Amino acid sequence: MTTAAPPRDPEARGVRLVAVLLALMLVSGLIDAVSYLGLGHVFTANMTGNLVILGFAAAGTPGFSVPHSATSLAAFMLGAAVGGRVAARFGAGSRRRWTRVILAVEAVLLAGSAAVAFAGSGATAAEYALIGLTAFAMGLRNANVRKLGVPDLTATTVLTTTLTGLVSESRLGDGSSDRTPRRAAAIAALVAGAVLGAWLIPHHGPGLPLAVAAAVSGVLALVASGRE
Template identity: 40%
Template sequence: MSDAARRRDLLVVLLSLNSGATDAIGLLALGGAFTSVMTGNMVLLGVSGIQGDAALALHAGAAIVCFVLGCAVGHRLAGGARDGDPVWPAEVSRALSVEFAVLAIYAVIWMARGGEVSDTAALGLLALNACALGIQSSSVQRFGVPGLSTTYLTGTLTTLVMRLTAGKSLRDVRLSALLLLGLIGGAALGALLSLHAAPFAPLLQLACVGTVLLAARSLVPAPAAA
């Protein structure tokens, strides 16, 4: 693997940290739904129907819809993997820049309210976060690397276990392990900020995506001369 590919993988790990932080903030402060784990939201949607919990159903349903919309936007901006792609296609940065803008809007609203939002505002902020992670999720698919994801990490865990069971070395599952640790670490940091420094929680998300965008500039190939 080239040095550029290793650097790309580390940046994707940072995006998984963002996913963990965003999910933790959604669960603890924005109505109890996930912003990237749509399987979990579908379960919450079913449970809320049996319990008659309209608020939970609304939050879970809104997160699903906005994540799907975000995925569509991310795919339109980043496109699908193509033969001859560089390690970091410029289109990925374009999509992640839109994600950053969406998170910035959420951050401004959140911080203006000191991290204390009404139920209505929480629903809107949850929707923005879900849209942002939808963009992130589909844009990462442009890399065309099997198993490389920042949101669908149940599949990553399954792949890790299968490879270890097949006798692969820890080196062979290093990236999968780092993605999972990034998600867990991000969730811990997001929860810590939500519970003890709520006004500053969005800064973690902005720092993750912003760092990725800045660091990726060295991986994006220069435009061809006319």
């Protein structure tokens, strides 16, 4: 008699979530490079930095804009609110499907941002559209990544907690963690995205880095699994 092979877990098909979230760190670096360097010193992924910049702008510091920062913050919060609704709708079902839906929506939003950048680069209306679309996409994503709950990758746009854990729980600290490679990879991915964005923007404007970000999110939407 032969024993039938156990059915394969459909959640395991595709690229594991750790790798997917690390790739999203690179996308975040690209997005913040575009917003800070190309849209007037505003962050649309890193809201910690954006809140500080909003304070600078409110104090009248030259080079910063209250309307830009407020638009980014409002769009991010709206995206997070919608993301919470999406998480409530899909969170109880297939993790793989949930992840892919969110990444597909992000890819569409970033592709729309790229189209706006190519069509109206430099126009005031285009700047606000880019800030709004990218910040909304990052809020939507962050709300769902937080609900996914992958350790050390519960936020893909800010790494203060990750950096703290990397150092404090390493051999230099209390030596209590075995997640140093994951944490280091997350930091490296964000920096790599920022470097790539900073290199692309002077030569190609914001459109190309946004198109790259949309392409990465789109590919991840096709290949992400539901397993850590």
